[in-house]
Ligand SMILES: Nc1ncnc2c1ncn2[C@@H]1O[C@H](COP(=O)(O)OP(=O)(O)O)[C@@H](O)[C@H]1O
């Protein structure tokens with residue numbers, strides 16, 4: 001297979017404040033330095049974090065023309081990985097190539113990728129119209145005026161915004177603003193398109209429109225797409241392959257159906273309770289993962305999503321453990337694992353038999 005992206009043992013650490021500011025001298029001369037000194041002083045006196053490992057020994061290959069999805073909880077390293085692929089930051093360790101260019105030449109990589117950052121629409125120019133925003137961006141990127149005009153019209157038509165091209169960014173809905181950002185990514189025929197959370201903050205119907213657009217337009221052009229999202233159901237439909245990141249490591253990768261199949265020995269039990277105490281006994285051994293969400297309010301409502309080893313009577317065992325002398329079970333459902341469960345199963349801390357605090361994921365085997 002033709003790998004358009006290859007990463008070998010990539011690691012990225014961000015320096016903590018302590019380290020990045022070590023040796024910083026406060027400059028005291030001149031009124032212009034006042035603001036700079038103030039912010040440095042604020043950082044020096046604030047919490048001094050130690051360095052953060054955002055990526056830890058990541059090796060991946062992505063094929064030409066693939067739609068590749070990066071999944072992971074907040075802080076798992078998705079954006080860091082995308083930024084390395086975009087040539088915006090460099091790894092501390094490891095090697096790799098993006099569209100035939102070594103990671104040692106980020107400037108050249110930047111000419112071969114289109115990149116849409118998380119909440120990129122916040123960077124739109126508010127006093128410009130949708131069309132002006134796209135055209136202005138094209139010219140900033142070095143396109144001739146004529147080509148910029150031509151390409152931005154085509155891009156705005158592709159994202160179905162041509163009818164509102166003369167509206168100002170401030171007059172557009174968030175979904176439309178996100179489409180303006182996508183139109184900017186469509187201007188160039190780069191071999192790779194990187195999309196960091198293209199549907200974040202959008203309602204499900206608008207998110208679906210955006211994903212259909214990605215599939216329809218970009219895939220047709222044969223561009224390779226790497227995207228991050230936490231909407232696992234949409235990713236399952238869209239991505240050819242996915243990788244789950246947890247604490248900077250790739251914990252599982254493969255086609256969505258492959259990674260789901262690897263949990264086929266489990267069933268998912270969802271339970272909603274009201275007014276019930278915490279179970280005091282240790283969870284039964286069939287429970288492999290357990291995720292609990294507490295809802296504030298007088299009903300003391302709680303949702304459980306439980307991964308249990310499939311077998312006869314498992315639902316009864318789990319419910320026996322969960323239910324208390326008082327309170328109500330208001331909902332029970334049993335289903336097969338989905339891509340969301342892959343994320344839940346792998347992106348978990350697994351403190352064995354740990355306290356069942358809200359949102360805890362525990363392993364018990
Ligand atoms: N510029 C930065 N400086 C310090 N730490 C950072 C920086 N960017 C990200 N991090 C940290 O690196 C980890 C991974 O972050 P990120 O790649 O943004 O994850 P994700 O996109 O999956 O939420 C997190 O712990 C985050 O706090």
Ligand SMILES: [Mg+2]
Pocket residue numbers: 078079080118196
């Ligand atoms: Mg991110």
